[in-house]
Amino acid sequence: MKKYKARGVFLCINEKCMKKLSLFFMFCAYIMILGCSLYQKNLIIKLEELPLSEYEQEYQNVIEYKLVYFDDGRNEFLLNSRDSLLTITLPSEKYIPFLVYPISNGIPLKPAGAIFPYHYDETRALMVFDWKQGPLAEMVMKLAEKGFFLESFNLAKLEHYLTLKFSENPWDWDQQNFMNALVNHEADYFDIRKRGKHEFLVDLPVDLYFSEYPDVESFSNTSGKLSLWLYEGYNRFFNRDFSIVYHIQVSSRECLIQREWLNEDENY
Numbered sequence: 001m002k003k004y005k006a007r008g009v010f011l012c013i014n015e016k017c018m019k020k021l022s023l024f025f026m027f028c029a030y031i032m033i034l035g036c037s038l039y040q041k042n043l044i045i046k047l048e049e050l051p052l053s054e055y056e057q058e059y060q061n062v063i064e065y066k067l068v069y070f071d072d073g074r075n076e077f078l079l080n081s082r083d084s085l086l087t088i089t090l091p092s093e094k095y096i097p098f099l100v101y102p103i104s105n106g107i108p109l110k111p112a113g114a115i116f117p118y119h120y121d122e123t124r125a126l127m128v129f130d131w132k133q134g135p136l137a138e139m140v141m142k143l144a145e146k147g148f149f150l151e152s153f154n155l156a157k158l159e160h161y162l163t164l165k166f167s168e169n170p171w172d173w174d175q176q177n178f179m180n181a182l183v184n185h186e187a188d189y190f191d192i193r194k195r196g197k198h199e200f201l202v203d204l205p206v207d208l209y210f211s212e213y214p215d216v217e218s219f220s221n222t223s224g225k226l227s228l229w230l231y232e233g234y235n236r237f238f239n240r241d242f243s244i245v246y247h248i249q250v251s252s253r254e255c256l257i258q259r260e261w262l263n264e265d266e267n268y
Contacts, residue, residue, distance in 0.1 A: 046086075047100060050112055055218070068100075069096055107242075112214070139179055145265060173193075201225075231250060236248070
């Protein structure tokens with residue numbers, strides 16, 4: 001087996017280590033097949049302690065929450081409210097990403113996140129979700145769905161650096177750039193970059209608008225045009241009553257706006 005490149009400081013496996021880990025996880029799998037509960041954990045999912053997102057604080061129109069986690073496949077549950085309680089039994093030796101999407105008018109917003117076992121409160125058997133953990137958990141989810149061996153990189157170190165560089169808004173992190181480097185076994189500190197942002201004068205109807213990002217404050221457009229800093233790529237904004245979503249595609253030179261009515265009978 002070819003060894004991973006030394007530049008990948010977030011990777012922690014060489015050929016010998018890979019063999020040892022493979023044997024370890026084969027052993028754990030064998031124990032689980034025998035039904036040994038020593039290698040399982042009961043996780044309580046409860047959202048009461050998750051702080052309200054900016055959208056929830058100002059508008060409080062979130063109807064339900066979608067819980068997604070990956071354990072040998074994608075699993076989804078709908079939680080009717082923050083008071084909903086869910087208990088899940090999972091193997092204790094694996095990284096397992098969790099995402100919680102607030103849903104309003106059928107549209108999921110950016111998620112809060114948690115990763116087992118890093119955000120697991122052992123004393124209460126509780127998964128601890130946070131909005132700032134959303135981008136990291138989302139990337140780990142994408143890697144898991146691609147079949148990436150999650151235990152092969154140093155998740156604790158990555159979370160530490162992300163906290164240092166993006167304490168105000170972790171969604172500024174260029175997740176795709178880092179994920180590409182990680183898959184190529186080359187990820188290091190210098191691959192933790194900001195996403196490109198560009199300022200544009202955007203023509204939107206007079207209204208109050210919400211971003212899909214949980215920590216971005218709402219803003220009012222009183223003149224029909226306003227200056228916005230937009231992420232390179234895809235952006236979404238919603239109007240006051242959440243009946244219209246504005247899809248804004250951004251490059252360094254231009255932004256393209258597409259309006260979508262969320263209620264079909266209003267789309268005329």
